Amino acid sequence: MDKSTWDTKFGVIAVGGAGSNVLTDNAKSLPYIHRTIAIDTDPTALHDAVADIKLLVGANQANQTIPNTTLSITNIHQIIDAVSDLDIVFIVAGMGGVTGTSISSNIAEILQNHNIAGLAVAIMPFNFEGEKHKEIALNGVKTLTPHVNGVFQISNETFANTADKNHRTVPLLKHASLAFAQFYQCIINTSEKPGxxxxxxxxxxxxxxxxxxxxxxxxxxxxxxxxxxxxxxxxxxxxxxxxxxxxxxxxxxxxxxxxxxxxxxxxxxxxxxxxxxxxxxxxxxxxxxxxxxxxxxxxxxxxxxxxxxxxx
Ligand SMILES: Nc1nc2c(ncn2[C@@H]2O[C@H](COP(=O)(O)OP(=O)(O)OP(=O)(O)O)[C@@H](O)[C@H]2O)c(=O)[nH]1
Ligand SMILES: [Mg+2]
The missing domain is CATH 3.40.50.1440 (Tubulin/FtsZ, GTPase domain)
Structure with a gap:
């Protein structure tokens, strides 16, 4: 684990399937990272995620078959424990499904209530997933926005459109992982590296x-x-x-x-x-x-x- 020159502690919280995949693709190469946390309602996806802390929330907490869209009191305390010593947290989540869309804003609110700066990266759906999916995703961004310093969208569809041209060498779903890496590095390096x-x-x-x-x-x-x-x-x-x-x-x-x-x-x-x-x-x-x-x-x-x- 690298230590920041100002002792600022950076964390990444990945929420849901897309968030966890993006974190897993980058987990070993995030400069100055203090802690990575994966949060999901899906135990299998969580098992495959690479993160310092993994929190299973929602569905399995209450043995429900339908993913629960709210965090239990226990979940909230687990999240507070996981973030309480961090200064700046990146939330990365896919929008349009259940978990990332609904829980990201609750997590952002926890950060906000504990004076932890939050930056969100929202992975937006492909057009083929349908208008309803897109609407859910945009509403997710809208709910998240008041609780973070900023939300940056990474649209999967953008890369679907360009995949035939310059970006063909990268598998379609991995573009979001590369874009997240660059976003994270830009924010962190520009404050931490000499220049x-x-x-x-x-x-x-x-x-x-x-x-x-x-x-x-x-x-x-x-x-x-x-x-x-x-x-x-x-x-x-x-x-x-x-x-x-x-x-x-x-x-x-x-x-x-x-x-x-x-x-x-x-x-x-x-x-x-x-x-x-x-x-x-x-x-x-x-x-x-x-x-x-x-x-x-x-x-x-x-x-x-x-x-x-x-x-x-
Ligand atoms: N780039 C990228 N996008 C993904 C990936 N998985 C899902 N997505 C996108 O993210 C959106 C949300 O999907 P997930 O993150 O799997 O959903 P979730 O938050 O786990 O929600 P539920 O599984 O419905 O509880 C999808 O509509 C896809 O557009 C991935 O591995 N990489
Ligand atoms: Mg999922």
């Missing part, structure tokens, strides 16, 4: 304190014009559409730089200006630049948008 300008969670919370939708995308590049290319790849990422840029009231751009041995600030300034021209002048900007020798490219750029007004 030119870092951000802390107060900046992230401030960046997210707008009504409206959120979105994020990321891209990497090496060699000539790598900063422009990485920015363009982040803008073109399936989770971030070009049309969202002018609709955002805040934007956060995080530069990760592989090599700290050459003058980097002029390149970063250039990259920042390239990105700035794509946004309305009144967009509130947050930025950071850190050194990360673990990336395989010269630059990795993550763009997050918040306060995106109605996209229709």
């Amino acid at each position: 030119i300008v870092g951000i802390d969670f107060a900046d992230v919370a401030s960046f997210m304190s707008n009504d409206g939708n959120t979105a994020f995308g990321y891209g990497s590049a090496t060699g000539e014009n790598s900063i422009e290319t990485a920015i363009q790849r982040a803008i073109d990422h399936p989770l971030l559409t070009q049309r969202q840029l002018p609709l955002a009231s805040s934007a956060l751009i995080a530069f990760e730089i592989n090599n700290q041995n050459h003058p980097i600030m002029p390149i970063i300034c250039h990259g920042f200006n390239v990105f700035r021209t794509q946004l309305p002048p009144d967009t509130v900007m947050f930025w950071c630049a850190i050194f990360n020798p673990e990336i395989n490219h010269d630059f990795r750029v993550t763009i997050m948008l918040s306060g995106i007004s109605d996209e229709n």
